[in-house]
Amino acid sequence: MTSTGHPLTDNDDQSRALLLELVGGIEPWDSLERVHLKTAAQWIAGGAPVYRVHKPDVPAMHLVSYFVVLDDTRGQLLLVAHRKAGLWLPAGGHVEPGEDPWAAVVRECREELGIHATASPITGELPLFLTVTETRGQGAHTDVSLWYLLTADADTITSYDQDEFNAIRWLTDEEVLEEPDELLDPHMHRFTHKLQHARTGRHQAASHTPLQRAEGS
Numbered sequence: 195m196t197s198t199g200h201p202l203t204d205n206d207d208q209s210r211a212l213l214l215e216l217v218g219g220i221e222p223w224d225s226l227e228r229v230h231l232k233t234a235a236q237w238i239a240g241g242a243p244v245y246r247v248h249k250p251d252v253p254a255m256h257l258v259s260y261f262v263v264l265d266d267t268r269g270q271l272l273l274v275a276h277r278k279a280g281l282w283l284p285a286g287g288h289v290e291p292g293e294d295p296w297a298a299v300v301r302e303c304r305e306e307l308g309i310h311a312t313a314s315p316i317t318g319e320l321p322l323f324l325t326v327t328e329t330r331g332q333g334a335h336t337d338v339s340l341w342y343l344l345t346a347d348a349d350t351i352t353s354y355d356q357d358e359f360n361a362i363r364w365l366t367d368e369e370v371l372e373e374p375d376e377l378l379d380p381h382m383h384r385f386t387h388k389l390q391h392a393r394t395g396r397h398q399a400a401s402h403t404p405l406q407r408a409e410g411s
Contacts (some may be wrong), residue, residue, distance in 0.1 A: 197382040201223040213238050213257075216295065216340070220324050229379060230326040232339050245291040250333035258339040259298040260286035262305070262363040262385070264314060266393075271386070272351065273378075282363065283379045285342065290389070295321070295340050300336075303344065306355045314343040316392050323388055325381045341385055 219237050222228040230264045237255065238244060246256040263272040263285040287302040292344050296319045302407040303311035313319045323341035328334060353363050364371070380387075 197210075210238050210241075213244070213295075216321065217324060220321055222354070223323065223384060223391075227324065227388075230324055233326050237338065242282060243295070244289075246288045247291060247382050249253050251335035253335075255336040255338060257289040257295065258286060258296055258337040259289055259295045259302065259342060260284040260339050261303060261311065261342040261344050262389070263344045263351070264389075265344050265364065266314075266345060268348060268364070270364040271367070271389075272348070272362060272364055273306075273370070273382075274347075274354065274358070274362050277358060277360055282373065282377055283382070285359075286339070288375055296342070299342050299344070299368050306358060307351050308353050309346060314345045318342045322392065323381075323385050325385075327380060332337045342388070372380055 214235055217231060217238065220227075220231060222231055227276070242255065244251040244257050246252065261281070264270070265272075272285070274285050275281075276283045285302065285306045287298065287299040287306070290301075293301075297311050300311045302402070303309060319342075321340035322343050325337075325339045325341070327337050328340060329337060333379070367386050367390050371383055373382075375383065
């Protein structure tokens with residue numbers, strides 16, 4: 195189900211409209227995300243299959259939900275060492291046929307990290323970022339990935355899916371940006387910059403009283 199209460203099915207015009215609304219609500223961070231958002235919207239509107247039905251690459255382009263877990267108190271993000279990709283990535287997975295992307299986040303968070311997915315107040319149950327990425331290796335395909343932001347205390351994550359991941363790490367924004375590109379998801383640095391901007395804007399808004407906002411408007 196979507197946050198609006200409508201079920202998703204792959205060939206339903208209404209479900210495609212809801213996905214288009216979701217994609218259309220993402221403000222592009224840079225010119226590349228603007229291109230990716232346009233690509234995703236054209237793909238959804240064009241009637242192509244959206245969900246993966248056979249591992250690893252059928253159809254050759256399909257929908258993924260990433261989720262970046264943020265411990266806002268410590269200012270740290272969770273990355274996982276993905277066995278198949280050989281990269282440090284956010285957790286997440288493929289959206290199942292008929293599944294809402296946020297529901298995929300809830301399911302994958304429980305399966306991969308053993309915790310309930312709690313949406314960050316920065317974004318709510320909406321994606322912050324979108325990427326279109328060609329995967330590497332056998333069964334190469336294209337992931338259209340919606341990046342969600344969750345909030346959690348790092349101490350509550352005590353286990354992870356060892357079939358999927360070799361390890362997990364908590365890193366500050368600065369530590370993520372210091373990691374070599376070739377060790378991370380190719381868009382991780384861009385996402386981190388966008389997240390920094392979103393967090394800064396939220397903190398600035400919280401530091402102003404309604405009177406100050408009125409005076410400055």
